[in-house]
Amino acid sequence: MTSPIGKDLLALEPLTGDQIRLILDTAEPFKEISERAIKKVPTLRGKTIVNLFFESSTRTRISFEFAEKRLSADTVNVAASGSSVQKGETLVDTARNLEAMRIDMVVIRHGSSGAAKFLADRIESNVINAGDGTHEHPTQGLLDLLTLRDHLGDLAGRKVCICGDVLHSRVARSNLWGLKKLGVEVGVCGPRSLLPNAIESLGVTVFDHIEEAIEWADALNILRLQLERMHAGYIPSLREYNRIFGVTSARLEKAPRDLLILHPGPMNRGVEIDSDVADGPHSLILNQVTNGVAVRMAVLYLLAGGNAQLAEAAKGQGER
Amino acid sequence: MATTSSTLLDARAMLRTLRRMADEIVELNGGTEGLVLIGIQRRGVPLAERLCTIIGERENVTIPTGALDITLYRDDLQTVGPRPVVGPTRLPWELEGRHVVIVDDVLYTGRTVRAALDELADFGRPARIALAVLVDRGGRELPIHPDVVGRSVDVLRGDHVDVYVEELDGRDAVVLKRRAEEQ
Amino acid sequence: MSIARRVPNVEPAAPTLLRGGRLLDPSTGLDSPGDLFIVDGRIEHVGDRLESTPDGAEVMDCTGLIVSPGFIDVHCHLREPGREDVETVATGARAAAAGGFTAICAMPNTSPVTDNQAAVGFIVRQAQLANAARVYPIGAISVGQMGEKLAEFGEMVGAGAVALSDDGKPVVSAQLMRTALEYARTFNVPVIDHCEEPTLADGGAMNEGIVSARLGLKGIPAEAEEIMAIRDILLARRTGGHVHLAHMSTRGSVELIRWGKERGINVTAEVCPHHISLTEERVLGYDTNAKMNPPLRTAADVEALREAVADGTIDVVATDHAPHHYDEKEREFADAPNGIVGLETALAVVVTNLVVPGLISWSTLVDRMACTPARIFHLPGGTLRRGTVADITVFDPDAEWTVDPTTFLSKGRNTPYAGMALRGRNRCTIVEGRIVYRASVT
Numbered sequence: 001m002t003s004p005i006g007k008d009l010l011a012l013e014p015l016t017g018d019q020i021r022l023i024l025d026t027a028e029p030f031k032e033i034s035e036r037a038i039k040k041v042p043t044l045r046g047k048t049i050v051n052l053f054f055e056s057s058t059r060t061r062i063s064f065e066f067a068e069k070r071l072s073a074d075t076v077n078v079a080a081s082g083s084s085v086q087k088g089e090t091l092v093d094t095a096r097n098l099e100a101m102r103i104d105m106v107v108i109r110h111g112s113s114g115a116a117k118f119l120a121d122r123i124e125s126n127v128i129n130a131g132d133g134t135h136e137h138p139t140q141g142l143l144d145l146l147t148l149r150d151h152l153g154d155l156a157g158r159k160v161c162i163c164g165d166v167l168h169s170r171v172a173r174s175n176l177w178g179l180k181k182l183g184v185e186v187g188v189c190g191p192r193s194l195l196p197n198a199i200e201s202l203g204v205t206v207f208d209h210i211e212e213a214i215e216w217a218d219a220l221n222i223l224r225l226q227l228e229r230m231h232a233g234y235i236p237s238l239r240e241y242n243r244i245f246g247v248t249s250a251r252l253e254k255a256p257r258d259l260l261i262l263h264p265g266p267m268n269r270g271v272e273i274d275s276d277v278a279d280g281p282h283s284l285i286l287n288q289v290t291n292g293v294a295v296r297m298a299v300l301y302l303l304a305g306g307n308a309q310l311a312e313a314a315k316g317q318g319e320r
Numbered sequence: 321m322a323t324t325s326s327t328l329l330d331a332r333a334m335l336r337t338l339r340r341m342a343d344e345i346v347e348l349n350g351g352t353e354g355l356v357l358i359g360i361q362r363r364g365v366p367l368a369e370r371l372c373t374i375i376g377e378r379e380n381v382t383i384p385t386g387a388l389d390i391t392l393y394r395d396d397l398q399t400v401g402p403r404p405v406v407g408p409t410r411l412p413w414e415l416e417g418r419h420v421v422i423v424d425d426v427l428y429t430g431r432t433v434r435a436a437l438d439e440l441a442d443f444g445r446p447a448r449i450a451l452a453v454l455v456d457r458g459g460r461e462l463p464i465h466p467d468v469v470g471r472s473v474d475v476l477r478g479d480h481v482d483v484y485v486e487e488l489d490g491r492d493a494v495v496l497k498r499r500a501e502e503q
Numbered sequence: 504m505s506i507a508r509r510v511p512n513v514e515p516a517a518p519t520l521l522r523g524g525r526l527l528d529p530s531t532g533l534d535s536p537g538d539l540f541i542v543d544g545r546i547e548h549v550g551d552r553l554e555s556t557p558d559g560a561e562v563m564d565c566t567g568l569i570v571s572p573g574f575i576d577v578h579c580h581l582r583e584p585g586r587e588d589v590e591t592v593a594t595g596a597r598a599a600a601a602g603g604f605t606a607i608c609a610m611p612n613t614s615p616v617t618d619n620q621a622a623v624g625f626i627v628r629q630a631q632l633a634n635a636a637r638v639y640p641i642g643a644i645s646v647g648q649m650g651e652k653l654a655e656f657g658e659m660v661g662a663g664a665v666a667l668s669d670d671g672k673p674v675v676s677a678q679l680m681r682t683a684l685e686y687a688r689t690f691n692v693p694v695i696d697h698c699e700e701p702t703l704a705d706g707g708a709m710n711e712g713i714v715s716a717r718l719g720l721k722g723i724p725a726e727a728e729e730i731m732a733i734r735d736i737l738l739a740r741r742t743g744g745h746v747h748l749a750h751m752s753t754r755g756s757v758e759l760i761r762w763g764k765e766r767g768i769n770v771t772a773e774v775c776p777h778h779i780s781l782t783e784e785r786v787l788g789y790d791t792n793a794k795m796n797p798p799l800r801t802a803a804d805v806e807a808l809r810e811a812v813a814d815g816t817i818d819v820v821a822t823d824h825a826p827h828h829y830d831e832k833e834r835e836f837a838d839a840p841n842g843i844v845g846l847e848t849a850l851a852v853v854v855t856n857l858v859v860p861g862l863i864s865w866s867t868l869v870d871r872m873a874c875t876p877a878r879i880f881h882l883p884g885g886t887l888r889r890g891t892v893a894d895i896t897v898f899d900p901d902a903e904w905t906v907d908p909t910t911f912l913s914k915g916r917n918t919p920y921a922g923m924a925l926r927g928r929n930r931c932t933i934v935e936g937r938i939v940y941r942a943s944v945t
Contacts, residue, residue, distance in 0.1 A: 004403065014718065027407040029389060041392040071392075092833050094347040112835035113719040114789030133837065135719030173719060196716035301392075302403050 003303050008114030008120040008127040011136040012177040020181055024146050027291070033070055034293055044073035047104045052094070053130070054080040054110040059265055060130050060140070063289070064107050067296035073105075073304075081122050081156035091118060099123045105304060108132070126303040134168045140264050141174025143295040145182060147288045148219055151260055157306055161213040163247065164233075164272050165194040165221035171264045175221055176204060189213035190223075190245060193234045214252060219260035222247050225272045238271050248274045258282050265289070328455070328473060328481070328495040337470040338367070342450055343354040344468045349419050352381050356415070356446075360424040360436055361407035366487040367454060368423035386411045388422075393435035415444030418440040421468075425483035427453040429456040430464035455494055457480060457481045516936040517561050518542045520553065524565025524897060528572055528887035529870040530878075539570055541893040544936035547655050549887050565897055568642075568930055570883050571869040573605025573894035575876035578670070578749055578773060578821035580845065581607075581638070583629060584622075585614025590914045592626060595846070596635035598824075598913035600940035602846040603929030605884060605894035606637035607824075611648070612671035618643035620658035620789040627892040635939045636932065637894075639665040639882065644683045644694065650675050653682060660690040664878055668695035670749055673731055675701055680735060684744025693747040693771065693880060698731035698756070698795070699723075700832040708837045710783040710798040719829035720836060723798055723905035732756045736763040744904065747879065750774040750823050752797035754807035761816045771879045773821040776845055776852035777919065779808050785919060792919040793830045795825070809856070812871055813863045819876045822849045826915025848906060849899060850918065854927030858900075865900060895933040902928035 005019050012020065033041055049068050053061055059079065068075045091110075095118075098106060105126040108116050113133030120127035131137040145155070152158055160179050166172040166188050179186045180203060188199060189207035200206055205214040213220070227240060235241050242248075252259060261273075261283045269275045278285060329337060349355050352375060359368030365387045372383040391397075403427040422436050431449060440449065452468035457475050473496065475481060478496040484490075521539040526549060528534075533549070540548035541559065556562055581595035592609065594681025599607045611617030617626060622942025623640045630638035642659035646652045648669045656667060667687055674680040674696055683694045704727040709715050711722020732748055736759060739746040748760065751772050763770040777795065782802050785793040793799060811817040832839050845852075852935055853872070857863045863871075873896070884894035906923050908916040932940040 026403070026406060029408050032409055032843045033392075036443065040442065042438070043392040090834055110835070110839050114836045117789055118835060133719055134721075137663070170719060175718070196722075197711070198713040199718045202716060266424060301406075 003126075005299075005302050007303070008116075008129075009138050009299050009303060010116045010120055010222070011320045012125065012131045012138045012141050012174045012181070015134065015177075015181065017181040017183070020142070020145065020178055022089050022294065023142055023298050023302065024149060024303060027142075027146055027294040030294040030297040030301070031291070033297070034290070038107065039070050040072060041070065042072045044068070044071040045302060047073045047304055048102070049073045049075045049105045049107065050098060050103050051075060051077045052098075052106055052108045053078065054108070054115070055131070055296060057109050057131070059289070060109060063292040064130060064296050067291045067300055069292070071223040071297055071300055073300070092122060093116060095119050096121045099125065117156075128299060128303065131170050133170065135170050136174045136177075137170040139292070139296050139299060140171050141178040142299070143288055143292040144175055144221060144262055144264070145178050146291045146295055147262060147284050148260065150287065150291070151284065152218065155179070157185070159185045159187065159216055160219045160221060161187035161189050161207065161215060162221045162223065163189045163210065163245070165225055165229055166190055166199065166223070167194045167196050167234075168226065168229065169223045171221075172223055176202065186215060186235075188211055191235055191241075210247065211251060211254070214247075214255045214259060217259060218257065219262060220247060221262040221264075222273050224264065224266060225268055227268075240267070242271050246270075246272060247277050249276045249280065252277060260284055262288055324500055326496050327493055328454045328496050332491040334454075334492045334494065337454065338370055339374055340444075341454075341468050342371050342378065342469050345371065345450075345452055346375055346379065348467055352383060354380050354417065354419045354447065356384050356386065356413070356418045356420050358386040358388050358411070358420055358422055358440070360422065360432060361387060361391075361409075362488060363483050363485050364422075364424040366485045367425060371452070384413055386413075388436055388439060390432055390435035390439055393439045395431060395435065409439075409471055411443055415440065415446045420446040420449045421452050422449060423452050425454050425485075426481050427451070427456045427464075427466050427468060428459050430460045430462035431466050431484060434462050454472045454483060455481055516541075516544060516938075517548075517773070518555060518557060518559055519936065519938070520560045520562045520896060521565045521570050523552070524568045524570035525916060526550070526887060527865055527869055528874075529866045530572065530886040531872045531888055531889060534866060539887065539895070541895075541933070541936045544893055545617070546887060546889050546891055546893050549889055563897070563931065567901070568897050568899050569865060569869075570887075570895060572873040572877070572887055572896050573896045573932065573934065574603045574872040575851065575880070575882060575884060576604050576607040576822050576824070576846065576849070577666070577747075577819060577876050577880055578868055579607050579609060579613065579824035580826070580842070581609045582826060583613060584625065588914075589828050592629035592638055592791055592913050593633035593635070594912065595824070596630060596633040596638050597940075598844075598911060599636035600932040600934070601912045601929065602848070603850050603896040603898055604636050604846060605896060605932055605934045606639060606882060607639050607846070608639045608665060608880065610668060610670045611641050612669075616643050616648050617641070618646050618654040618659075619649065620655065620662040623659045623662040623664045629940060635934075637934060639663065639880075641666045641668050641670075641695065643667070644669045644674055645679060648672055650679060653679070653686060656687055656690055656692070657660075660692055664692070665882060666693045666747065667696055668697070670695060670697045670750070673697050673699040673701060677738065681738045681742055684738055684742040684746060688742070688744050691881065693745045695747045695749050696731065696733065696735050697749050698728045698751075700727045700730045703727035703730070704902040707798070708794065708798045709786050712783060712906060714783045718789065720786070721797070725755055725800065725804070728753055728797055729755040729759060731943070733759045736760070736768055739763070739770050740766070740768045743769065745769045745771070745863055745879075750775050750778065750797055750821070751808065751817060752778045752800050752804060754804045757807045757811040757816055764816065770819040770938050772816070773819045774808050774812060774817045775821060775823045776849045776856075777843060779805055779812065780852050780856040781805075781919060790838040790919065791834070791836055792843060792917050792921075794836060794839050794841055795823070795843055796841035809862050812857060813867065818871070818879060820849065820853055820871050821876075822846055824913070824915075826913055827917050829916060832917050843917050843919060844911065844913050845884045845918075846913060847911050848920050848925070850929055851904070851906075851925035851927045854900065855925045859926055891934055893936040896929060897931040897933070898927065898929045900927055902926065904928055
């Protein structure tokens with residue numbers, strides 16, 4: 001495989017800082033394509049991409065679909081409900097069927113950690129992880145990095161705090177690795193019942209109080225608090241969560257500097273983030289969405305094609 | 321891998337050539353009305369900017385210029401190894417009804433120009449598109465012909481014609497490189 | 504296979520002379536080169552070399568090999584009845600024989616559960632038909648392993664059960680565990696607990712720690728095991744019953760067992776070969792053959808468990824042999840079943856990880872795999888004493904081999920050791936004087 005980032009994009013943990021920078025740099029020119037009247041280039045013409053979504057996700061699926069279509073790929077969406085998956089087909093059989101249909105790439109969202117790797121190990125096609133269980137969501141991590149870089153420039157030495165349910169968040173893990181590889185100091189803040197208790201050994205600073213995190217950080221990446229966490233007893237109530245850990249404008253006003261605010265969405269306004277913060281001047285939430293398409297185009301571009309044998313044959317043709 | 325180099329154009333010759341090309345572009349267009357120069361990434365971009373400056377000084381007008389990266393329109397993307405770096409594309413105005421001149425450093429197979437024509441078509445419908453190149457080295461693989469040529473050279477297939485521009489390379493020159501054993 | 508089966512006519516075994524091996528029996532303190540002669544399923548002679556070969560004796564040259572009491576695995580899952588596609592009593596018994604085990608104890612979490620005398624009798628009969636390693640049934644503690652109503656210990660023991668356990672599940676109710684320990688005293692059998700506090704372990708797929716944090720898998724904390732271990736030890740102290748703690752996996756459990764033994768509490772414990780050879784790091788990459796319960800733990804836990812085998816805090820090595828159909832393991836990590844096969848790799852894993860690095864002697868290995876299991880489960884064998892039953896393992900301490908699951912006699916292929924180079928291999932397994940396994944290589 002000739003792609004500079006490998007056959008698949010499954011996680012940010014195994015990537016180097018240079019590989020991550022390459023993806024972000026590649027995303028830059030793709031931003032402009034989405035501003036054109038005809039938002040489409042022929043780069044992936046003839047490529048077939050399956051968007052395999054075992055978990056429902058409007059935002060990520062649409063973002064990937066735009067990215068694919070703007071690169072002229074042929075796309076098929078498979079949702080778990082109503083498909084053979086719901087009829088009890090195993091993931092390995094799904095993988096074999098995809099392979100038999102000679103597709104080029106698979107974008108997979110799955111509720112089980114490791115599912116993207118499971119698929120990637122079993123098929124030749126390029127696999128992009130669009131979120132696997134509570135493991136990683138690498139393109140979200142990348143778009144967060146791109147958004148931060150747009151506003152802060154070089155990220156080395158900056159401080160970013162990931163706030164909320166780190167334990168169950170694939171976004172948190174991808175951010176954590178991506179930020180660290182770009183030299184960012186990473187903090188996490190949330191109730192200890194929602195942080196992995198080995199979190200400190202991953203090289204992050206833990207804040208028990210959101211006020212301390214706000215004083216420390218240049219940017220906050222505020223995770224969505226999933227309502228089922230409350231039902232599962234990790235926290236007593238959403239009301240108390242907002243009072244103790246909610247990012248509010250009153251808390252932000254006490255910060256020594258203006259903090260950039262990120263949120264992977266969908267937001268629970270009034271729980272982990274207050275509306276005036278989400279809609280405020282330092283909120284980058286919509287920039288994240290815009291950058292999501294560019295980052296995904298960059299990843300598709302970098303992974304697709306690049307057939308080693310053809311490349312060898314094409315060598316030495318000189319300038320064009 | 322011994323190679324011999326010979327300079328086709330030095331800095332002064334290159335300036336003279338660009339001035340002549342500027343004149344020909346204005347003549348071809350019948351003036352500067354509606355004229356737009358679009359350089360192809362990477363060395364076509366500074367060349368287009370210089371042509372604009374020259375035309376602007378002579379005609380006392382401001383000619384709009386742009387940059388086009390054709391990587392995503394290349395017909396060999398499936399075969400090239402590591403993915404080529406994509407440069408920025410800047411076309412900050414409407415192309416409808418304009419007289420567009422594509423500017424590139426070297427014209428060879430014509431495939432780059434083919435990609436540029438495809439890409440421009442996605443941006444709009446110019447009244448006319450012309451092609452200006454600093455060097456035409458022959459060897460076309462597509463029915464594409466330049467309208468304005470700085471210098472035509474007859475070279476062998478294995479030869480390299482390298483264009484250096486002050487903005488990117490620190491000097492202006494056009495150099496022919498030929499493998500010694502092929503002579 | 505037909506349902507109506509007969510017990511095979513086992514031909515009386517010929518007298519067998521094991522010549523020139525290293526006779527190693529910690530139960531009698533024997534460790535010297537010599538001959539062992541078996542007649543009519545009993546050990547007729549053990550010790551000095553015989554001057555001549557007795558008439559009609561089959562002679563086996565054991566030069567360079569260790570001749571020891573047969574290994575006994577007190578913890579395995581044979582899946583019959585219910586999942587004969589995965590393993591049967593017969594295939595399990597043959598796999599055991601191949602691994603050097605002359606006897607194994609089958610856990611009752613079959614379908615239906617082995618929770619009554621008829622079910623126990625079924626296992627006994629299937630084992631007779633197998634004509635390989637002995638298979639001793641373990642009866643369930645509670646009816647249907649539901650953790651509610653005590654099963655009929657007396658009748659099950661009468662039918663051949665050698666211990667009681669709800670393994671696969673913990674005994675959640677402390678009161679039921681207390682009653683089981685008390686009631687089992689009449690029959691003098693151990694009560695085995697699978698130590699797992701269910702609310703802490705709920706949904707867990709691996710050890711809770713840095714690796715689970717990285718992989719985004721729900722962890723099972725060490726405390727889930729340790730809380731139940733100390734509960735059981737305290738109940739054994741209260742009742743005077745014999746509690747046997749299955750598959751101990753943490754440093755904390757070792758300390759708790761040591762604490763109990765120092766106070767004279769009737770507690771014994773086992774460790775599995777995988778818990779003294781592999782760590783949680785093995786889960787990186789989501790290999791479902793590294794998924795078991797209790798899960799692979801940290802290097803510190805492995806170190807503590809190895810020391811505990813050496814100093815006797817852990818009494819026995821047991822496999823927790825758990826075959827699964829390959830389809831069941833070929834899936835998402837969180838959804839894959841727990842467990843690995845172990846009968847055919849146990850000896851080599853222990854040799855490679857404990858004997859080769861010098862943590863235990865060959866004598867201690869034989870003690871933990873043969874003598875002590877027989878003693879604490881009150882089973883025949885476990886000794887080379889003259890006149891006792893000839894359950895004997897002959898193994899090559901120096902054989903180097905690479906694990907190839909396709910050669911297993913078990914139906915299960917789910918092992919994390921595939922492709923791994925190990926040392927120590929069984930050469931011959933003798934049950935009551937009959938050779939039930941003999942390696943094709945010499």
